[in-house]
Amino acid sequence: MTALLNNRYAIVAALAVVIAILPFTFPSSYYLRVASLVWVSAFASIGLNVLMGKAGQVSLGHAAFFGIGAYSTAIGPAHLGLPSWASLVIGACVSGLLAYLVGRPILRLKGHYLAIATLGFGVLVALVITTESRWTGGPDGMPVAKLTVFGWRIGTAYAWYWLSGAFLLLGAWIALNLDDTPTGRALLALHDSEVAARVVGIDVAGLKLRAFVIAAVYASIAGSLLAMMNGFVNPDLAGFQHSVELVTMVVLGGLGSIVGSIVGAAVLVVLPQALTVFQEYENLMLGFIIIVAMVFMRDGIVPMASKLIASAR
Amino acid sequence: MSEFLQLFFSGLTVGAVYALVALGFTLIYNASDVVNFAQGEFVMLGGMVTVFASAAGIPLPVAALIAVSVAVAVGLLLYWLAIAPARGASAVSIIIITIGASILLKGAAQIAFDKQFHRLPAFSGDAPIDVLGASIQSQSFWVLGGTATAVLILYVFLEKTLVGKAVLATSASRLAARLVGINTATIMALAFGGSAAIGAIAGILVTPITLTSYDVGTMMALKGFAAAMLGGMGNPLGAVVGGLLLGLLETLGAGYVSSTYKDGFAFVMILVILFAMPQGLLGRRTVDRV
Numbered sequence: 001m002t003a004l005l006n007n008r009y010a011i012v013a014a015l016a017v018v019i020a021i022l023p024f025t026f027p028s029s030y031y032l033r034v035a036s037l038v039w040v041s042a043f044a045s046i047g048l049n050v051l052m053g054k055a056g057q058v059s060l061g062h063a064a065f066f067g068i069g070a071y072s073t074a075i076g077p078a079h080l081g082l083p084s085w086a087s088l089v090i091g092a093c094v095s096g097l098l099a100y101l102v103g104r105p106i107l108r109l110k111g112h113y114l115a116i117a118t119l120g121f122g123v124l125v126a127l128v129i130t131t132e133s134r135w136t137g138g139p140d141g142m143p144v145a146k147l148t149v150f151g152w153r154i155g156t157a158y159a160w161y162w163l164s165g166a167f168l169l170l171g172a173w174i175a176l177n178l179d180d181t182p183t184g185r186a187l188l189a190l191h192d193s194e195v196a197a198r199v200v201g202i203d204v205a206g207l208k209l210r211a212f213v214i215a216a217v218y219a220s221i222a223g224s225l226l227a228m229m230n231g232f233v234n235p236d237l238a239g240f241q242h243s244v245e246l247v248t249m250v251v252l253g254g255l256g257s258i259v260g261s262i263v264g265a266a267v268l269v270v271l272p273q274a275l276t277v278f279q280e281y282e283n284l285m286l287g288f289i290i291i292v293a294m295v296f297m298r299d300g301i302v303p304m305a306s307k308l309i310a311s312a313r
Numbered sequence: 314m315s316e317f318l319q320l321f322f323s324g325l326t327v328g329a330v331y332a333l334v335a336l337g338f339t340l341i342y343n344a345s346d347v348v349n350f351a352q353g354e355f356v357m358l359g360g361m362v363t364v365f366a367s368a369a370g371i372p373l374p375v376a377a378l379i380a381v382s383v384a385v386a387v388g389l390l391l392y393w394l395a396i397a398p399a400r401g402a403s404a405v406s407i408i409i410i411t412i413g414a415s416i417l418l419k420g421a422a423q424i425a426f427d428k429q430f431h432r433l434p435a436f437s438g439d440a441p442i443d444v445l446g447a448s449i450q451s452q453s454f455w456v457l458g459g460t461a462t463a464v465l466i467l468y469v470f471l472e473k474t475l476v477g478k479a480v481l482a483t484s485a486s487r488l489a490a491r492l493v494g495i496n497t498a499t500i501m502a503l504a505f506g507g508s509a510a511i512g513a514i515a516g517i518l519v520t521p522i523t524l525t526s527y528d529v530g531t532m533m534a535l536k537g538f539a540a541a542m543l544g545g546m547g548n549p550l551g552a553v554v555g556g557l558l559l560g561l562l563e564t565l566g567a568g569y570v571s572s573t574y575k576d577g578f579a580f581v582m583i584l585v586i587l588f589a590m591p592q593g594l595l596g597r598r599t600v601d602r603v
């Protein structure tokens with residue numbers, strides 16, 4: 001089992017099987033929607049895990065890139081007459097470029113200072129989205145045109161399930177392969193010891209920046225997908241609360257573990273849906289569960305589980 | 314000139330509240346290295362409990378006292394039930410725990426109280442006071458005076474009492490503090506309790522001006538955190554300076570530049586300052602140990 005968790009072919013194959021089988025166990029299309037939400041959130045959280053788990057840098061404002069991706073697919077077709085898929089690509093480019101520009105000065109900061117700088121950046125982006133209502137519809141948000149690919153209009157819950165699942169597979173595959181590239185190995189060195197990494201000649205600043213840009217592009221694409229799937233965007237997508245949710249998915253699932261990111265996303269997407277039965281007690285329960293989970297599984301669910309399995313052997 | 318004074322005073326008032334929240338951050342951070350994102354919930358509790366206690370017919374000073382006690386109890390519970398058991402977890406994990414606590418407290422408040430906005434009457438009437446042509450709300454003086462008193466008490470406590478010195482010793486080095494016989498667990502609990510009291514006082518003082526509801530905590534925590542970082546994390550003087558500066562920046566920015574981007578000025582300034590001075594205004598330079 002632990003060996004399986006370390007083999008990237010096995011992980012992607014298992015993921016593909018899960019994605020393929022899951023719909024047959026669903027009693028209604030509501031479950032398809034929730035599962036699609038999990039795939040999209042997992043996609044964003046895998047990207048953030050490259051930054052947090054591999055490069056060891058925290059971002060408390062990552063929903064900003066998610067928001068940029070979401071709003072690009074909303075604004076592109078509505079105001080600029082662009083096709084949705086092109087807006088997704090443009091959004092990803094804008095996010096990557098923005099991450100490149102702000103990443104240089106921000107990533108020089110360390111620890112809590114990095115946290116507050118990324119948080120500040122996130123708040124600013126959310127503020128711009130909320131305020132520039134001529135483009136974004138302001139606090140109420142705006143509708144998003146449906147995605148059309150080669151004349152196919154992607155609108156049903158099934159279509160979105162398969163599309164988001166395919167994106168997740170691709171995103172997981174790329175992130176898993178990163179480990180075996182020079183960038184991946186350098187990231188590992190950076191994570192273990194920044195000083196040692198610098199001593200062996202790794203361009204630490206450039207490397208952190210690369211991880212930041214990768215994470216931003218992942219988040220942006222996830223944002224675009226969610227926007228088109230929901231057919232609607234609002235500024236909460238870029239807000240602080242959402243940034244916290246993304247970070248929690250990564251940490252709860254397990255820093256550095258791609259499978260962990262998917263598990264973390266699943267927990268954090270399904271939990272609020274399940275907790276709606278508690279109605280007004282929903283926030284109380286959510287906070288309680290987050291605290292308990294982090295206190296008792298501080299290394300994250302997946303590393304914890306594989307440790308348990310290894311010790312049971 | 315009177316317009317500037319007007320903005321200046323209201324900025325100072327808001328800044329004083331941020332300073333108190335930042336001071337709460339600093340106290341906990343120094344004693345335990347925890348960045349407590351639930352700090353804003355103490356502000357919310359201070360305001361909400363006072364509102365509901367005084368609505369139940371309890372005189373305001375007693376209601377305020379009850380509110381502070383409730384916040385202190387919550388602060389101690391937060392430490393004992395959530396922070397202490399997570400000893401040794403990574404900084405990000407502990408941040409997430411405190412955010413979880415913040416969501417939990419918000420959830421508890423919306424059940425225990427309600428989702429409406431509430432206000433308290435100003436402590437000494439609603440008549441504004443005229444200062445050099447600017448009319449200042451009388452409550453502003455309560456906020457400024459209350460903040461100054463809280464800072465002074467905290468200073469005397471830390472510098473002049475044995476327990477206060479134990480807090481300082483713990484923040485300088487937890488291991489060394491334990492070696493000289495300081496019970497660092499008690500000190501950390503004390504820091505959480507004290508920090509909760511400071512937050513609650515901020516909430517009580519500001520509620521007559523800004524209103525309160527179950528969800529005012531998040532923005533307060535963000536601003537307080539920003540103020541603490543602006544001054545340099547872990548420096549109490551820095552927290553006060555950072556808070557006042559943040560309040561002034563925000564109010565002057567809203568008054569002269571753009572009120573829709575009011576919340577933005579603070580964060581733009583923080584980014585600029587951190588880029589120029591990565592340790593904050595009054596922070597110590599840290600040296601990496603290899």
